[in-house]
Amino acid sequence: MINSDLTISNLLSANHLSKSFGGLRAVNHAQIKVQTGTITGLIGPNGAGKTTLFNLLSNFIHPDEGEVIFDGQPIHPLSPHEIALQGCVRTFQVARVLSRLTVLENMLLGTQKQTGENLMQVWFKQSQIRTEERENKERALSILESVGLAPKAYDYAGALSGGQRKLLEIARALMTRPKLILLDEPAAGVNPTLIGQICEHIVTWNKQGISFLIIEHNMDVIMSLCSHIWVLAEGTNLANGTPQEIQNNPLVLEAYLGD
Numbered sequence: 022m023i024n025s026d027l028t029i030s031n032l033l034s035a036n037h038l039s040k041s042f043g044g045l046r047a048v049n050h051a052q053i054k055v056q057t058g059t060i061t062g063l064i065g066p067n068g069a070g071k072t073t074l075f076n077l078l079s080n081f082i083h084p085d086e087g088e089v090i091f092d093g094q095p096i097h098p099l100s101p102h103e104i105a106l107q108g109c110v111r112t113f114q115v116a117r118v119l120s121r122l123t124v125l126e127n128m129l130l131g132t133q134k135q136t137g138e139n140l141m142q143v144w145f146k147q148s149q150i151r152t153e154e155r156e157n158k159e160r161a162l163s164i165l166e167s168v169g170l171a172p173k174a175y176d177y178a179g180a181l182s183g184g185q186r187k188l189l190e191i192a193r194a195l196m197t198r199p200k201l202i203l204l205d206e207p208a209a210g211v212n213p214t215l216i217g218q219i220c221e222h223i224v225t226w227n228k229q230g231i232s233f234l235i236i237e238h239n240m241d242v243i244m245s246l247c248s249h250i251w252v253l254a255e256g257t258n259l260a261n262g263t264p265q266e267i268q269n270n271p272l273v274l275e276a277y278l279g280d
């Protein structure tokens with residue numbers, strides 16, 4: 022028998038994940054899978070445990086039980102930073118950008134494995150460091166250009182609108198050349214025009230080979246982007262399937278109406 026978790030197509034696979042806060046079981050034996058190359062959705066009513074599940078998938082918090090496999094490796098021994106180096110980056114429900122740094126400086130925070138981070142190498146590899154810094158800056162400006170934020174590159178990130186901050190956070194995630202990006206509500210608080218643009222960027226990046234797992238309450242976004250959707254309610258798996266299967270599932274409707 023072939024264990025589906027071991028097939029190459031599962032870029033991310035989590036099983037039996039549980040997390041309690043005091044007496045509250047926020048995530049309860051949850052399972053989720055993201056197949057390589059897909060845009061996968063994660064939906065559920067407020068308080069269903071979606072963000073907590075993201076925190077577990079990226080090891081920002083540790084599970085009480087269960088395991089997460091990313092790209093064939095268990096992630097529990099790794100820090101969030103090391104998980105990002107392996108190719109799995111996430112964004113936050115409330116965008117975490119540093120307001121008193123410029124947009125470009127925020128982008129450069131996303132760069133990793135730099136030679137200049139090692140003090141000895143600062144002395145002995147100065148030209149390599151300068152080359153890396155120039156390449157990182159060029160890459161940052163090119164990504165900013167592609168998302169329309171290049172004119173803001175030297176503005177403080179604090180001057181951006183809420184939607185532009187979300188876009189900056191996603192753009193920064195790209196700096197690490199990720200295999201998978203976990204997006205926590207990329208459309209929340211974003212104006213409809215910018216939502217459309219963010220969706221177009223996600224489709225473009227996906228065509229370039231990046232997989233996505235997206236939490237979103239905006240059903241138009243989820244239904245138009247995702248090939249597979251997981252539904253969480255009260256910390257447990259309620260359903261998973263194609264957008265059409267999820268739309269036609271009475272249990273899903275019931276969970277939302279009961280919200």
Ligand SMILES: Nc1ncnc2c1ncn2[C@@H]1O[C@H](COP(=O)(O)OP(=O)(O)OP(=O)(O)O)[C@@H](O)[C@H]1O
Pocket residue numbers: 042045047065066067068069070071072073074114
């Ligand atoms: N650090 C924490 N300490 C205590 N309780 C928490 C903590 N984080 C989350 N919870 C609780 O766990 C439950 C799940 O929260 P979570 O934020 O994961 O839900 P969500 O599905 O992301 O909701 P939303 O759609 O509103 O963002 C909620 O009842 C929440 O209050």
Ligand SMILES: [Mg+2]
Pocket residue numbers: 071072073114
């Ligand atoms: Mg949330």
